[in-house]
Amino acid sequence: MPQDEVSTLTDTRKAIYAVGCDGRYEIVPSSGWEAEAEATLQAVDELARRAVEAYDRVAAGAAAPLYFHMFDRRMDIDLLSQASGIGRWRLKRHLKAEVFAKLPPKTVARYAEALGLKVDELKRLPAVRPDRA
């Protein structure tokens, strides 16, 4: 019965099925399992890595801020395409800074909605570069 106090769960606990001394199954709250946290952190780190990479590309002028916000919201082209209802091919074009700048407000609003951002937030890069040690 793991009680590894993993960071991914913060202060919540999850229910785990465990066999007690009497051989009976019971539900026990657990502060997490290290093996699971390792896998979760790996995935979270990978998402963070993509967001930081995207930030640098946008800062260098190689892509529209949309490119950063997509990864910052833990999405990729497939996910954002599904969430916004805008086809993958069109979306890929919209990631270019010069194409994005000319998009009609209606299209920009669809991206903002899908990403849960205000339109002006979507149009710029946050001042602080996200980083995760």
Added chain:
Amino acid sequence: MLKPDIPFKHQHAAHCESGVMAQLLSHYGLPLSEAMAFGLSGALMFAYIPFVKLGGMPLIAYRRLPKAIIKGLQKNLGIKMELTTFSRPDLGTAALDRLLGKGQIVGLQSSVFWLPYFPEDMRFHFNAHNLIVYAKAGDEYLISDPVFENPVRCLSKDLEKARFVKGMLAPKGLLYYPVALPEEIDFNLIIPKIIKKTARAMLKTPVPIAGVRAIYALAKTIGRLETKDRRYARLFLGHVVRMQEEIGTGGAGFRFIYASFLQEAGDLLDDQSLKDSSLMMTSVGDQWREFALMIAKSIRRKKRQEIDFCGLQKKLESIAVAETQVYRKFTSS
């Protein structure tokens, strides 16, 4: 409409859909543990579908598709559920508020990512998370999320967003609750039938993307990772563990819940063979956990070990053998 006369009580569960169904049914007059809800739905499965990708990784699941627990219970127990989806968010919110106003508790499908009460590190884009709303206070919903130890709260606008995200497994505002329960359930008759059917589905699949054959297929893929890029291999293995432990049960990909169900069913029917198979299933679950631990060691960020792909493949194949033995016990009896 069913009228419960008991106050709602939050229950901590390992998995969202089985937890929600157990609570909904118990509240409305059919007391059921989470393990029984899971087992009786017949939703135990294994699937490995390399051509369906989620965030660049293949679909791996230890249970049937989302909603299979709701629908399986409906069919197997003769429950009648009301399931409603909505074309517009405001309609979904209005319908939820109306039901809460009548004192109903309601099951909802939602996206994990958009629920602010989830810890940051657990907020992935998974759109088939289930929870219960049991009341509204001001602009906040009072939520019984079965995978949380205690009830939580969520702002109305946040829940609406989480209910109406688009994309794979989009919830479309799905809400559900039981409207009619059977007068009597003959567990002596249905339990053996459901267990046998579940076992057969695991053993006899036409294509190796589901059932025990899919476990072998995944084992083979893992063995072949040897020739792939190491970073991809590590992400792939981490993904296997994540699907096994997190978006399922805090155990061994539903195998412990199922063992708990077999134990409870064995007691209910006073059937020694079921109790024995519960022990076998527990051992299967233990092996899944050992497998996860082997992977965790090889993907660890600090003090990383060499990955023994061949060893992982063999371990997974031995799990497939062990699972086969449990299911054979059911199909032969």
